[in-house]
Amino acid sequence: MNIATSEKLYQKSLHCFPGGVNSPVRAFRSVGGTPIFIEKGDGCTLWDVDGNAYIDFCCSWGPLILGHNNSVIRDSITKTIQNGLSFGAPTQLENELAELIISNNRFVEKIRFVSSGTEAVMSAIRLARGFTQKNKIIKFDGCYHGHSDSLLVKAGSGLATFGTSSSAGVPETFANETIVVSLNHREAIEHVFKHHHHEIAAVIIEPIPANNGLLLQDESYLTLLRELCTDYNALLIFDEVISGFRIGFEGASAYYNIQPDIVTYGKIIGGGMPVGAYGGSREIMSFISPDGPVYQAGTLSGNPVSMSAGIAQLKECLKPGFYTDLERKTNLFITAIKDNLQNVELETLNLKFFSIGSIFWFAFTELNSIKRADEIDANSMKIFNKMYHKLLKRGVYLGPSGYEVGFISAAHDDATLLKAASIFANCLSEVFTESKMEKAL
Numbered sequence: 043m044n045i046a047t048s049e050k051l052y053q054k055s056l057h058c059f060p061g062g063v064n065s066p067v068r069a070f071r072s073v074g075g076t077p078i079f080i081e082k083g084d085g086c087t088l089w090d091v092d093g094n095a096y097i098d099f100c101c102s103w104g105p106l107i108l109g110h111n112n113s114v115i116r117d118s119i120t121k122t123i124q125n126g127l128s129f130g131a132p133t134q135l136e137n138e139l140a141e142l143i144i145s146n147n148r149f150v151e152k153i154r155f156v157s158s159g160t161e162a163v164m165s166a167i168r169l170a171r172g173f174t175q176k177n178k179i180i181k182f183d184g185c186y187h188g189h190s191d192s193l194l195v196k197a198g199s200g201l202a203t204f205g206t207s208s209s210a211g212v213p214e215t216f217a218n219e220t221i222v223v224s225l226n227h228r229e230a231i232e233h234v235f236k237h238h239h240h241e242i243a244a245v246i247i248e249p250i251p252a253n254n255g256l257l258l259q260d261e262s263y264l265t266l267l268r269e270l271c272t273d274y275n276a277l278l279i280f281d282e283v284i285s286g287f288r289i290g291f292e293g294a295s296a297y298y299n300i301q302p303d304i305v306t307y308g309k310i311i312g313g314g315m316p317v318g319a320y321g322g323s324r325e326i327m328s329f330i331s332p333d334g335p336v337y338q339a340g341t342l343s344g345n346p347v348s349m350s351a352g353i354a355q356l357k358e359c360l361k362p363g364f365y366t367d368l369e370r371k372t373n374l375f376i377t378a379i380k381d382n383l384q385n386v387e388l389e390t391l392n393l394k395f396f397s398i399g400s401i402f403w404f405a406f407t408e409l410n411s412i413k414r415a416d417e418i419d420a421n422s423m424k425i426f427n428k429m430y431h432k433l434l435k436r437g438v439y440l441g442p443s444g445y446e447v448g449f450i451s452a453a454h455d456d457a458t459l460l461k462a463a464s465i466f467a468n469c470l471s472e473v474f475t476e477s478k479m480e481k482a483l
C-alpha cells in the first residue's frame with residue numbers, strides 16, 4: 043500500500059498542530075504508524091490522498107448514519123447555502139429540526155441547539171446544577187462525555203471515589219465535584235447516594251456506553267439509576283450523543299424505556315455538520331436563559347447549514363424499517379465474520395463480538411460479557427493493533443484504537459459487508475497463525 047502523500051502531509055501537519063492533528067485519536071498513537079489523510083468519501087467508501095480505497099466502519103465516529111456524501115443531505119445543504127451561511131438570528135430551519143425531534147421523541151419537550159456534543163453535555167451539567175442547586179455530579183468509569191472540565195475526571199482506586207482530573211489544566215477542586223463510580227455495580231452507586239445525597243445534582247451516563255468498548259449495561263441497573271435519582275432529587279442525564287438516533291430514533295431512552303431528566307444529543311443530529319443539543323421537560327428547560335437563570339449561548343448555534351443537514355438526515359432515519367435494516371446488516375456482518383473462521387481460531391483468539399443496533403465492537407477476551415471499563419484487557423490491544431494494520435492494508439478502515447466501536451451505515455450494502463467480513467476473517471486467521479508461531483518459538 044502506497045501512503046507516500048499521507049506521510050508527506052503528516053510531516054507538514056506536525057508543524058501546524060500538536061501531534062499533527064485537531065483531535066488526539068486521529069494521530070494513530072494507539073495503533074502506531076502514520077494517520078491516513080482522507081481525500082473524499084462516498085457511500086461506505088473512503089479514499090485517501092494516495093488513491094487507496096477503504097470500506098469505512100468509523101463513519102466520522104458515528105454521525106454518518108447515511109454514509110458519506112449522501113445526496114439527500116448534499117441537496118438540502120446546497121439549497122440552504124444559496125441564502126447565506128449564518129445570521130445569528132432565528133430561522134425557520136431551527137424550528138423544523140426541533141419539531142422533527144420533539145414530535146417523534148417522547149423523552150424531550152424542549153431542546154436547545156449547540157455546536158458540539160461537548161457543549162451539549164457541559165450545558166446539561168450546568169442546567170442540572172442550576173435546577174437542583176446542588177454541585178456534585180456522578181459519572182461512570184468508562185463513559186466519555188466530551189472534554190469539559192467537570193468530566194475530564196477519572197476514578198481513583200476503589201468502586202466509588204472522588205475524581206482526580208484526567209487532564210492537566212483541570213483543577214483538582216473541579217475534579218472533586220465529580221464522583222466516579224464503576225458501571226453496572228449496584229452497591230457502589232447506592233453507597234454514594236447514601237453518603238452524599240444532599241450534594242448530588244445529577245448522575246450522567248451513556249445509557250449505551252460506546253466510547254470505551256461497548257459496555258452494555260443491565261437494564262435493571264439503568265432502572266436503579268432512575269429510581270435513585272428520583273428518590274434523592276437528583277437529575278438523571280442520559281448522554282445520547284452516540285446512541286441518540288442510532289439505536290432507533292428515540293435512542294437508548296426508548297430502548298430501555300427510561301425517562302431521563304435531561305438528554306444530550308450530537309453526532310447524528312448534525313448529518314455530518316457540527317451540532318449538539320440538550321433537552322428535557324418544559325419545566326427543567328425553563329431554567330435556561332433567557333427564560334431562567336442558567337446562562338448558555340452560542341454565536342453559531344442553530345446555524346442554517348447544520349440545521350438543514352440534520353433535517354435531511356433525520357427525515358431519512360424516520361422512514362419505516364430504517365433501524366431494523368441497519369440492525370439486520372450488523373448481524374449479517376458479524377455472523378459472516380464468524381462463519382468465515384474456524385472454531386479453533388475463534389476459540390484460541392478468544393474473539394468476542396458485542397453489538398447493539400448498528401454499533402459493534404470486538405474484543406479479544408475470555409469474558410462473555412464486558413460491562414465495566416476495568417474488564418477490558420489492556421494487553422489484548424496488542425492483537426487489535428496488529429489486526430488494525432492488516433485491515434487497513436486490505437482496505438478496511440476502523441477507528442484507530444481497539445477501544446473504539448464501529449458503525450454500520452445505511453450505505454453499507456450486503457455485498458460490501460460480506461466482502462469486509464471475509465477480509466476481517468482473513469486478517470484474523472493471519473493473526474492466529476502468527477500467534478501460534480510465536481508461541482512455538
Ligand SMILES: *Cc1c(COP(=O)(O)O)cnc(C)c1O
Binds near residue numbers: 188
Ligand atoms: C462524541 C461524544 C461526546 C462529545 O461530542 P463532541 O461533538 O466530540 O464534542 C460526548 N458524549 C458522548 C457520549 C459522545 O459519544
